[in-house]
Amino acid sequence: MSNARERILEAAKAAFSERGFDGVSMEEIAQRAGVRKPLIYYYFPSKEVLFEEVWNRALEELENHIFKEVENENYYVRKIKRFLRAYIDFVTSRKVLSKVIEKERASVLDGSGEGDVWKRLKRRYDDFLNRVAQLIEEGKKNELVNPEIDSQTAAKLITEALAASTTSGSVLKSIESFILSGLMGRTGS
Amino acid sequence: MSNARERILEAAKAAFSERGFDGVSMEEIAQRAGVRKPLIYYYFPSKEVLFEEVWNRALEELENHIFKEVENENYYVRKIKRFLRAYIDFVTSRKVLSKVIEKERASVLDGSGEGDVWKRLKRRYDDFLNRVAQLIEEGKKNELVNPEIDSQTAAKLITEALAASTTSGSVLKSIESFILSGLMGRTGS
DNA sequence: AGCATTTTACTGACCAGTCGGTAAAGGAGG
DNA sequence: CCTCCTTTACCGACTGGTCAGTAAAATGCT
Missing domain, CATH: 1.10.10.60 (Homeodomain-like)
Structure with missing residues (x-):
């Protein structure tokens, strides 16, 4: 080896x-x-393919870390709390991986990359986003998440927001409750 | 000229x-x-300085667009709603400028840029972030924003999340109510 | 076992092309 | 002539990527 x-x-x-x-x-x-x-x-074979493997590994680790924590929890509110906590834990403890994703997400998502590789990178990230969206959708079926919220948009918003929170430990609780209220609340117009 | x-x-x-x-x-x-x-x-004089002027102009336009809409409104809930609407409007209608910011924000903020220019870019963005944080702080004084929330963190989180929402029109209402609930709600632990 | 051959892991030297940046000289208007 | 704007021609450093070659390990054959 x-x-x-x-x-x-x-x-x-x-x-x-x-x-x-x-x-x-x-x-x-x-x-x-x-x-x-x-x-x-x-x-x-190329710099792009090398990056692709780094990218895929980062997303795989992130997914494992997050969804492993979530799958054996059936009560939805606990589930989503675990999800948020796991996400925040990942971002704060695996900063290198998080930054790989954070630095290129914008470029990957708006698809300005022209080769096949960049299309695959985008697909991979969209898959991740869809899994998060699915989790939110589940909350709507349980009538615990505001049905006005578009799951895809919320997924993008939450992941983007969480990635930005590389801040230190004490504020994490407030991030958690922020997003939680955002999902469940109904203060709109 | x-x-x-x-x-x-x-x-x-x-x-x-x-x-x-x-x-x-x-x-x-x-x-x-x-x-x-x-x-x-x-x-x-250099590529960096050229970028600096693009960056500063983008942030200036963003600040003007957002805070002009807000300053003559005294009732806080309306104020923050206007803020969110103006932000979303900016992101969807001035996509080019938004993308300039979105693409480099991660690099600017973690300060890996080594020259003076990158330090100035970071300072400029931090100033913007502080103005947003100040707006949230104001809501705490009026007892309309959850006091557990750290204003700086919330500012980072909101701007990051809003920047990601380059999605089409119909979902914007849900973004607005999401963040609004996040700020005001108290669903935490 | 011992010898020949192929495969694996790795390197130095080197592309062609691009990078950010510069020196020097127009060209136009006053 | 001078000053402001603009161009032509160029630079050294670096870019992603290639190629011929090699030491050593694995494999096949007798």
Whole structure:
């Protein structure tokens, strides 16, 4: 088993999280991995594909962390609270991964990337968003989430908002109650 | 009065909004402005400073649009509703400007940019964030906003969430009520 | 076992092209 | 002539990516 490939991925993850896709050169990744640049191309056909694997791994870890915590809980209010707590926990404890996503989400989502790779990145993120939307939809069926709220929009809004909360521990409770009230409340017009 | 400078800024704005700071070359900006590249350097000392002016203008327009609508309203609930509506209106009607901000906000905020310029960009954005936080603080004084909520965090969260809502018209009401409930509600733990 | 061959993991040297940025010289109007 | 705007021509550094080659490990064959 080659650990060079893994070291490259690790270095790429760190680099992309600091400066984003365009801000990082293959040479930099190679140096951080303690490897010559052509070796990266031995394992990955292009910079884009390398980023794709970093991106997919980040989303997979995020999904695992969040939905594992949620699936064995049947009472919806507890479920959504667990979801929020797990999300916040992920963002604060796995900052590197979170920043990879945060830095490129805007570019991935508005689909300005022209190659196949960027389309796949977008699909992957949309899948994640759909799982969150499904969770909200479930709350509407249980009549615990405001039915006026569009699930897709709420999913986008919540994930975006939570990603921004890399702030320290004490304020997290307020984030949680903020979103919770937003979902359930009915203060509109 | 030279309109070349203005054409350059306009072209830069459009380009940066599509591909972000690192994704755009000075040559591309020059071509889109119908100008040779060195002319950009006649008006702007560097790519960073050019971006700085685009960034500052975007934030200034956003602030004007938002706070102009708010300042002559004294009843707080109407005030915050106007704020949200103006924000959503800006995001949906001035998409180019919104995207400039959205694409670089993560990089600007985590301060990985090393030069003076990036520090100034961050300061500028923090100022904007503080004005939003002040608005929320005002709601706490009027006992209309949940006092558990940290204003700074809420400001970050709301702006981040609103920026993501480039979706079409019908869902905007639900975004508004979502955030409104989040601010006022008290469903926490 | 021992030898030959293929595969794996890796590197130095090097592309062609692009990057941000510059020096110097027009061209136009006063 | 001078000053302001604009261009032509160019630079060194760096970009993503390629290629020929290699040490060592795995495999096949006898």
